[in-house]
Amino acid sequence: MTVSVWQEVPEPIQVEHDDAVIGAGIVGAYTATLLRERGRDVALIDARFPAAGASGRNAGFVLTAQREPYPVLIEQMGREAAREILTMVRENVLRMRSLANRFAIPLEDGAAHLAETHAEARELEHWARELEADGATVEFSHGDPYGSSGYTAMMQIENDFMVQPARLTEAIAATSGATLYDHNEVYAIEPAGECLLVRGRRAHIRCHRVYIATNGYGCDLHPYLHSIVRPVRGQITVTTPVERLINVAGITENHYFRQLPDGQLFIGGARAFFEAQEYTAEDAVTPNLHLNLVNYLRLRFPGVEFEVERQWAGIHGFTPDRRVAVGFLPNERRVVFAVGFSGYGNSIGLVAAERMVALALEGRDPGPLSATRFA
Numbered sequence: 001m002t003v004s005v006w007q008e009v010p011e012p013i014q015v016e017h018d019d020a021v022i023g024a025g026i027v028g029a030y031t032a033t034l035l036r037e038r039g040r041d042v043a044l045i046d047a048r049f050p051a052a053g054a055s056g057r058n059a060g061f062v063l064t065a066q067r068e069p070y071p072v073l074i075e076q077m078g079r080e081a082a083r084e085i086l087t088m089v090r091e092n093v094l095r096m097r098s099l100a101n102r103f104a105i106p107l108e109d110g111a112a113h114l115a116e117t118h119a120e121a122r123e124l125e126h127w128a129r130e131l132e133a134d135g136a137t138v139e140f141s142h143g144d145p146y147g148s149s150g151y152t153a154m155m156q157i158e159n160d161f162m163v164q165p166a167r168l169t170e171a172i173a174a175t176s177g178a179t180l181y182d183h184n185e186v187y188a189i190e191p192a193g194e195c196l197l198v199r200g201r202r203a204h205i206r207c208h209r210v211y212i213a214t215n216g217y218g219c220d221l222h223p224y225l226h227s228i229v230r231p232v233r234g235q236i237t238v239t240t241p242v243e244r245l246i247n248v249a250g251i252t253e254n255h256y257f258r259q260l261p262d263g264q265l266f267i268g269g270a271r272a273f274f275e276a277q278e279y280t281a282e283d284a285v286t287p288n289l290h291l292n293l294v295n296y297l298r299l300r301f302p303g304v305e306f307e308v309e310r311q312w313a314g315i316h317g318f319t320p321d322r323r324v325a326v327g328f329l330p331n332e333r334r335v336v337f338a339v340g341f342s343g344y345g346n347s348i349g350l351v352a353a354e355r356m357v358a359l360a361l362e363g364r365d366p367g368p369l370s371a372t373r374f375a
Contacts, residue, residue, distance in 0.1 A: 016206045027345060
């Protein structure tokens with residue numbers, strides 16, 4: 001985000017902390033937690049408020065998956081690196097579940113990857129077998145889990161679940177021990193002697209190290225970020241309550257859906273059909289994509305009467321290979337980042353935060369998450 005000279009308060013707060021974390025989504029909030037556990041004095045900064053961005057606008061899926069199917073990761077990275085990603089994701093899912101239980105955030109077990117054609121069913125079975133070969137517990141079966149929706153196969157991975165993502169993010173931020181500076185859009189990170197100065201709309205923060213956890217937002221903080229992360233919009237529609245139709249949340253190649261406890265149908269996706277318009281940082285809804293979402297529900301669950309009750313959009317950050325990037329800003333090792341979760345921040349965000357902190361404080365290589373792959 002950018003800040004005009006008119007928006008900055010006349011006399012911004014002048015404060016000092018050991019570290020500043022920019023972005024109070026789930027990655028930033030957890031980064032602040034990790035730093036406080038190491039005894040650091042931390043400023044947690046957000047342009048709006050905790051979970052205002054993608055962490056409070058996603059579908060709440062916590063999946064043992066990344067944007068690309070596991071066989072594609074193996075082709076792209078090689079087996080060893082793909083297996084390391086899988087290990088991170090499995091650990092992240094368990095940690096997310098543990099945090100949800102700790103903060104008494106309701107969760108729903110299970111999620112099904114679905115095939116819509118016989119060809120997709122063969123691909124899904126291959127995906128399941130590759131996951132099993134590398135230690136994941138997977139159930140694959142032919143047929144339609146909803147009875148008459150036309151799906152040809154499904155795959156479920158142990159420990160996947162649904163959660164209320166905003167409440168979980170807020171709880172992590174609130175218990176992090178960091179000092180929160182909300183409604184404080186950052187417009188510059190500048191050297192200030194032996195320190196850095198983080199200039200925001202209402203607070204200027206001197207610190208020794210900066211952690212950027214803005215995902216799709218904040219690309220304007222440094223030109224380098226433009227080269228590795230791109231804002232991409234995701235849109236969601238929620239209907240009025242209907243009878244119980246969906247006993248397990250579903251994910252297809254282009255759509256994802258679940259039924260909330262009160263009976264509302266929840267659906268997102270369809271970006272691939274409107275790709276050009278969705279490469280944007282504008283979190284506005286568009287009629288054409290939402291019509292696609294509604295029509296998809298009517299196609300898969302025919303005869304069910306509902307009205308649209310709510311629509312919203314959120315901004316993801318996509319890297320060129322659709323995997324998170326962790327690294328330093330060029331020529332500035334006091335500024336680190338973890339961005340570009342490509343819609344899967346719930347699946348790998350906590351582990352990415354760990355890798356970012358370890359890189360900053362110990363110089364530990366982030367492994368397959370390293371942004372040096374884009375050099």
